[in-house]
Amino acid sequence: MPALMLRAAPRHLRAACAFLFALSCAPCALHAQGMESETSAAGTAEETYPSLKIRGFTDVDYAATDSAATPDGFQLGQFVLHLTSPLARKVSFFGELSMTPSGHDFHAEVERSFIRYDYNDLFKISVGRYHTPIGYWNTAYHHGLWLQTTVRRPEQVKFGGIYIPVHFVGLVAEGKLPSGGLGLGYSAGVGNGRGEDPSRGGDNGDVNTNRAWIVQLLSRPFDAYGLEAGAALYRDLVPLTAPSSAREWIYSAHVAWTRESPELIGEFIGVEHEVVGLSGKYDSRSFYVQAAYRLPGAANQVKPYTRYERMEIASGDPIYAQPDLQVVTGGIRVDLIDVAAVKAEYRNQLTEGAGRTNTLWLQACLTF
């Protein structure tokens, strides 16, 4: 009966219950992630399973804007708990729960939840819900807002956006490729693809009989630590108004140099849609380039940054209903301590048909 009651409850309530249940199940071996402190030689040598570790991310923002679409004033950011738990020597669980403030309550969500078996460095296989490995930002930062230099994400991976399916439910194989100093790695997955709501993965089964698949290749050269280059290809069949559907191809390429002095990230994502049974293709493109520089010496906590991004949506696209836009961002990040930062960001957005808007963002973000 309780299970039935839970099933009948609103989705956000069920998610909140799951959130609390997950926390209440934390075993005694629970501790925050970070540099582990030494206990004793014998104690440290002995691994215990499972060993749940939790790390949190959150932020508080302030916005002043002339845009009607962006709320003014103070805003609570997401409250995110990231869970890691080795279950056995080669089996691990990764989870991520978020609480997001909405107009009238907090919305709980299982962002990631997957179990992984490591055979060795060349082959790891997992099943569950992931951040889709398209491009760089979506897997490198995502809900870990403190990890990213800027206040706001690029539009192509913005919170609640539909440009790419940011989550992927399915099975993923990943690992390194024998490639000498090139440091090649791969990720290949098959899953449900977009759900009925195109911003979401198909969490409760696929909406059609066609599975989505993705392949990503990465390079992290040994001799250039901090450099990552990658490309990905994603394919799905997206349901439109029944009985219609659209073939979707997503292709991405990125280069990131993350040593901070300088930090350079460039990412391109193209999307092609083709309505089944009709001629014509809809090609949309989006990219951003971001540069930052951590100042030397006594000003080492300070990192000014800038970003330019552009999104061009194909006219008449069967899935997207958003205008073209370009955004110029400039800001400064100050790391107060190792795990907390404040950021100030100016954002100028030019939206086709809506003109130019200006927003000043202030943010305090941290990991705990």
Place this chain on the structure above:
Amino acid sequence: MSGPLRVRARAAGMAAALALLLGALAAPPRAAAEPMAVIVHPDTPVENMTLAEVRRVFLGERQYWNAETPVVLIVRAPVAPERTVVLDRIYRMSESQFKQYWIARIFRAEATSTPKVVYSNQTINELVSAIPGAISLVRAEAILPGTKVKRIKIDGLLPGEANYPLR
């Protein structure tokens, strides 16, 4: 000693003390010049590594020695000379960057745990000899006699040989 000489000697002494004090305050923590040995558990199937390979292991890019043996990273706590060499020569990071690097790796599900942190070379010796797959860095002279750890060559060189890269 006459009056002027005594004054001059005192002034010279004060200047020397001031120079020492300023030097101590201004000098950044320096890596110890003594060679550091990379040691592994005796069953680890490796005898020689390039410095780039060592870096890959410590960065967590290589997580398995083979299908049966995961890499277990052990590093000294801050301030120890071994810590300085690990951060300067292998990670090429500051303490803050090191901490942030491992938080990011775990967030991205690229690792399940951070390196184990220990406070003495004796503990390093004990852990590396006890944990299959363990690897650490320790002053060459701090390898305890009778400890079952394997010292590996870096770029074909052992600590103490000319051009040994970790010191």
